[in-house]
Amino acid sequence: MSDVFVVAPVTEDMSTTLGTEFTLHQSCDMADPLRWLQRNGDRIRYVLTDGHLGLPNTYLAALPVLELISCNGVGYDAIDTDAAVRRGVMVTHTPHVLNEEVASTAVLLYLSCYRNWEAQMAQARTGRWETDGGLPLARSADGRTVGILGLGRIGMAIARKLEAFGCTIRYTARSRKDASYAFHVDLVDLAKSVDALICVVPGGTATRHMVNAEVIAALGPEGVLINVGRGSVVDETALAAALQEDRLGWAGLDVFEDEPRIPRALRTHPRTILTPHIGSATLETRAAMGQLAVENLMLHKRCGQVKTPVPECSPLL
Numbered sequence: 001m002s003d004v005f006v007v008a009p010v011t012e013d014m015s016t017t018l019g020t021e022f023t024l025h026q027s028c029d030m031a032d033p034l035r036w037l038q039r040n041g042d043r044i045r046y047v048l049t050d051g052h053l054g055l056p057n058t059y060l061a062a063l064p065v066l067e068l069i070s071c072n073g074v075g076y077d078a079i080d081t082d083a084a085v086r087r088g089v090m091v092t093h094t095p096h097v098l099n100e101e102v103a104s105t106a107v108l109l110y111l112s113c114y115r116n117w118e119a120q121m122a123q124a125r126t127g128r129w130e131t132d133g134g135l136p137l138a139r140s141a142d143g144r145t146v147g148i149l150g151l152g153r154i155g156m157a158i159a160r161k162l163e164a165f166g167c168t169i170r171y172t173a174r175s176r177k178d179a180s181y182a183f184h185v186d187l188v189d190l191a192k193s194v195d196a197l198i199c200v201v202p203g204g205t206a207t208r209h210m211v212n213a214e215v216i217a218a219l220g221p222e223g224v225l226i227n228v229g230r231g232s233v234v235d236e237t238a239l240a241a242a243l244q245e246d247r248l249g250w251a252g253l254d255v256f257e258d259e260p261r262i263p264r265a266l267r268t269h270p271r272t273i274l275t276p277h278i279g280s281a282t283l284e285t286r287a288a289m290g291q292l293a294v295e296n297l298m299l300h301k302r303c304g305q306v307k308t309p310v311p312e313c314s315p316l317l
Helices: 013-018 031-044 057-061 080-086 099-114 117-126 128-132 153-164 188-191 213-219 238-243 283-303 312-315
Strands: 004-006 023-025 044-050 068-072 090-092 143-149 168-172 194-200 224-227 251-254 272-274
Touching: 004 031, 013 023, 013 283, 023 251, 031 044, 031 057, 044 283, 057 080, 068 283, 080 090, 090 283, 090 312, 099 117, 099 153, 099 194, 099 251, 099 272, 117 128, 143 188, 153 168, 168 188, 168 194, 188 213, 194 213, 213 224, 213 238, 224 283
Parallel strands: 004 023, 004 044, 044 068, 068 090, 143 168, 143 194, 194 224, 224 251, 251 272
Antiparallel strands: none
């Protein structure tokens, strides 16, 4: 039996499957996980974590024989992949299996912004429809021009779903994709040309505040900003100011810079639709993600291979 240090919570199914070949050491059961690692880290070859908690560098330093970090999530910016690669440690994540779910979340936020969905529901639930009548008319989400920041697997799924609403898709990415949509090299130029901008890029220093005051200004007072990527991609201070000063129409956000804390200016603004990072949060998708995270661990233990390494680990393959 090999030892696995478990940083993030695991489901009963994951625990049962892993228990057939591994001994699990769960940090949530430890009073001081780092101290435990400093005493026992020399026998831990595997780590199981998620995209939110990642693996602190202090933990990584206490794991001298570590071989694999399996991340139960598509995002992995909370893991220092450069440090892992330098040590020859493989890092895996769980792409593909959550594409459709996250794309559906993006579309839900998009539709909710245009149709003022939260306020409309409150009008019905509180009885104000009966006493005050209906709210002002909302706007149609059909036939819009939508920009996608990051046309990867999830971005393509979003584009395909929005085509059903008659939307015209434009995008920007690190490189031109094999797609029929109009490509923009410059993000500001893209924002100027669309009604709504959907962000689905990963976090990290390269994308921090990529959506800044200039991009938000380019969207304009009728524009809609949706973020289902990472909260750090959007400058929340600039976003809140634009909303308060009516320089942006709406914002639909599933991710935030300092989760689970959300700035009060965003929580209380009437033109925001906010969800608590639930992009992949369905029973079916989370089960598929957990299964893939487990498969990466078990495959590596059996034959030294993995199914879904992160791109930075290509030199180790």
